[in-house]
Amino acid sequence: MPHLSRNDSDLLARVKRIAGQVAAVERGLTEKAPCADILHLVAAVRGAVNGLMDEIIVDHLDQHVAKPGLGDAERATGAAELATVIRRYSK
Amino acid sequence: MPHLSRNDSDLLARVKRIAGQVAAVERGLTEKAPCADILHLVAAVRGAVNGLMDEIIVDHLDQHVAKPGLGDAERATGAAELATVIRRYSK
Amino acid sequence: MPHLSRNDSDLLARVKRIAGQVAAVERGLTEKAPCADILHLVAAVRGAVNGLMDEIIVDHLDQHVAKPGLGDAERATGAAELATVIRRYSK
Amino acid sequence: MPHLSRNDSDLLARVKRIAGQVAAVERGLTEKAPCADILHLVAAVRGAVNGLMDEIIVDHLDQHVAKPGLGDAERATGAAELATVIRRYSK
Numbered sequence: 001m002p003h004l005s006r007n008d009s010d011l012l013a014r015v016k017r018i019a020g021q022v023a024a025v026e027r028g029l030t031e032k033a034p035c036a037d038i039l040h041l042v043a044a045v046r047g048a049v050n051g052l053m054d055e056i057i058v059d060h061l062d063q064h065v066a067k068p069g070l071g072d073a074e075r076a077t078g079a080a081e082l083a084t085v086i087r088r089y090s091k
Numbered sequence: 092m093p094h095l096s097r098n099d100s101d102l103l104a105r106v107k108r109i110a111g112q113v114a115a116v117e118r119g120l121t122e123k124a125p126c127a128d129i130l131h132l133v134a135a136v137r138g139a140v141n142g143l144m145d146e147i148i149v150d151h152l153d154q155h156v157a158k159p160g161l162g163d164a165e166r167a168t169g170a171a172e173l174a175t176v177i178r179r180y181s182k
Numbered sequence: 183m184p185h186l187s188r189n190d191s192d193l194l195a196r197v198k199r200i201a202g203q204v205a206a207v208e209r210g211l212t213e214k215a216p217c218a219d220i221l222h223l224v225a226a227v228r229g230a231v232n233g234l235m236d237e238i239i240v241d242h243l244d245q246h247v248a249k250p251g252l253g254d255a256e257r258a259t260g261a262a263e264l265a266t267v268i269r270r271y272s273k
Numbered sequence: 274m275p276h277l278s279r280n281d282s283d284l285l286a287r288v289k290r291i292a293g294q295v296a297a298v299e300r301g302l303t304e305k306a307p308c309a310d311i312l313h314l315v316a317a318v319r320g321a322v323n324g325l326m327d328e329i330i331v332d333h334l335d336q337h338v339a340k341p342g343l344g345d346a347e348r349a350t351g352a353a354e355l356a357t358v359i360r361r362y363s364k
Contacts, residue, residue: 008302015299018318022295025325026288029281035333036354042326043362045291049319052298054181056315058174060308065156066170068163079157081309083149089316090145090181099211106208109227113204116234117197120190126242127263133235134271136200140228143207147224151217172218180225236363240356247338248352250345261339265331272327272363 007059014052021045057085098150105143112136148176189241196234203227239267280332287325294318330358 021044028038064070064078112135119129155161155169203226210220246252246260294317301311337343337351 008305012299012302015295015302019292019295019299022288022292026285026292029285029288032281035329036358039326039329039358039362042322042329046319046322046326049315049322050181051178053312053315053319054178056308056312057177061152061156061170061173061177065152066166068166072159075157075159079152082152085309085312086148086152086177087142087145089312090141099214103208103211106204106211110201110204110208113197113201117194117201120194120197123190126238127267130235130238130267130271133231133238137228137231137235140224140231144221144224144228147217147221176218176221180221232363233360236360239359243334243338243352243355243359247334248348250348254341257339257341261334264334268330268334269324269327272323 007055011052011055011059014048014055018045018048018052021048053089057082060085098146102143102146102150105139105146109136109139109143112139144180148173151176189237193234193237193241196230196237200227200230200234203230235271239264242267280328284325284328284332287321287328291318291321291325294321326362330355333358 021041025038025041025045027033028041060078060082065075065082070078112132116129116132116136118124119132151169151173156166156173161169203223207220207223207227209215210223242260242264247257247264252260294314298311298314298318300306301314333351333355338348338355343351
């Protein structure tokens with residue numbers, strides 16, 4: 001699959017936010033925060049990771065399947081890659 | 092979003108299989124099968140439902156975004172619908 | 183894992199509801215309903231299946247781990263079974 | 274919900290590993306790695322986050338529901354907290 005393109009900076013910002021959320025989980029564990037609080041933090045990480053995955057998939061869809069000007073073969077390849085990803089990574 | 096097209100019969104076969112799996116769960120409960128067995132059956136239903144969802148999404152991708160001969164505007168619409176679905180229904 | 187107990191009738195009612203939702207998906211496919219509508223129905227099935235799974239797990243927790251009067255060994259067994267289930271079936 | 278207890282150091286090790294995996298995603302984006310590679314890294318993060326969540330839940334089960342010597346009321350409270358968590362955070 002080719003490179004990410006359109007909104008790499010948006011994706012990077014998401015990853016940095018996730019890194020911050022993971023650091024908050026680590027802090028919570030170190031400071032012996034209540035279990036329910038830590039679960040809440042971990043659930044937030046999970047939500048953010050799922051969101052990141054969605055955006056990478058949508059980015060690929062836009063760049064390698066839907067973009068005007070692609071040839072039929074390029075589109076077919078992009079769609080096949082995307083189908084593989086959807087089947088493999090949907091929970 | 093337009094109609095399903097390519098492989099409706101495959102999708103229908105999946106749904107009928109799921110109906111059979113749900114009936115097995117019902118039978119398990121009625122016959123007081125062990126909890127672990129029932130959970131196993133329910134997990135199978137969940138896997139099959141996720142698989143059905145993936146195939147509907149891939150079908151839409153093929154028909155309304157990747158198919159040769161679509162206009163740029165049709166592709167853009169199909170991709171936008173797909174992006175909405177991916178963002179909404181990814182866990 | 184031992185038998186379900188407390189709220190079998192609640193669980194059965196859930197399964198019957200799920201069967202009805204699966205029938206609605208089948209109808210949607212047969213009648214060539216729009217793809218987005220069908221995805222919505224399938225997502226509802228998935229939510230209901232996840233809910234059923236949660237209730238079976240909570241039922242096991244109540245009956246085989248938390249219930250007053252169980253011996254330490256029974257509780258330990260019940261908790262080990264539950265831990266296995268949580269690790270295996272969490273997405 | 275009370276504090277985590279039994280295996281905080283195991284949980285902390287998991288969180289540190291997740292932080293490393295998130296850093297790998299960030300690196301992949303910065304270095305414009307192929308989309309499929311990045312998705313693979315993100316999927317690994319998601320798996321690890323789900324695993325962390327499971328272990329926190331199992332830890333709570335062991336400490337606040339199954340542990341020998343707890344009173345009935347303590348167990349009931351622990352089980353109710355756990356049921357809430359299972360219902361809220363199962364996908």
